[in-house]
């Protein structure tokens with residue numbers, strides 16, 4: 001077994017244990033493998049282990065991988081989780097199955113208009129800035145309900161839920177607070193507006209706390225692929241290194 005396969009299996013086991021500890025069914029939280037900065041070969045290896053959903057942050061890099069794997073691994077599901085520039089919406093609408101990082105109506109309108117007719121509606125999550133005033137990404141909790149209602153009207157988008165990247169926190173209880181806040185916001189929006197079944201929250205260092213608070217999707221990079229080499233272009237040989 002390769003290190004990557006072992007890491008992936010260990011991550012699946014963490015998710016299963018956290019779900020059981022929370023009294024939730026085994027499949028209650030789905031895993032998205034965040035493959036940013038790692039090459040198509042690593043994605044193919046993770047897919048061979050059994051993973052289908054992959055998350056990417058950088059558009060050019062992502063599209064290169066999607067194209068490279070289209071023939072050899074045709075059944076992958078691609079999630080765009082990075083910031084979206086409003087002049088780069090078309091390739092997102094054309095290449096991805098999900099977008100987690102929607103935080104502006106203008107971008108949502110463009111994605112809806114540009115979603116190709118032959119594809120199902122684009123699944124989207126509203127990114128909420130739940131606790132970090134300094135973050136540039138995400139709609140504020142106060143503005144989220146109105147934005148969710150507006151996005152739910154767009155014909156070629158399927159609004160599925162909320163996503164957040166909380167401020168880093170150490171320890172289970174501290175990590176839980178932001179995830180609980182996102183869950184309450186979801187419940188509040190769903191009470192009067194669009195039903196939002198998905199909560200995309202939890203990463204390598206805090207997925208247990210997120211699952212305890214109801215995460216339905218966790219986005220995990222480092223625990224599967226190892227530490228990312230910053231300041232290196234994607235595909236550099238050293239990006240294949242493993243942290244553990």
Ligand SMILES: *Cc1c(COP(=O)(O)O)cnc(C)c1O
Pocket residue numbers: 034036057081082165203204205219220221222223
């Ligand atoms: C990079 C990234 C992740 C994965 O983070 P890890 O700590 O490596 O698991 C998850 N979500 C988003 C939005 C990311 O940018």
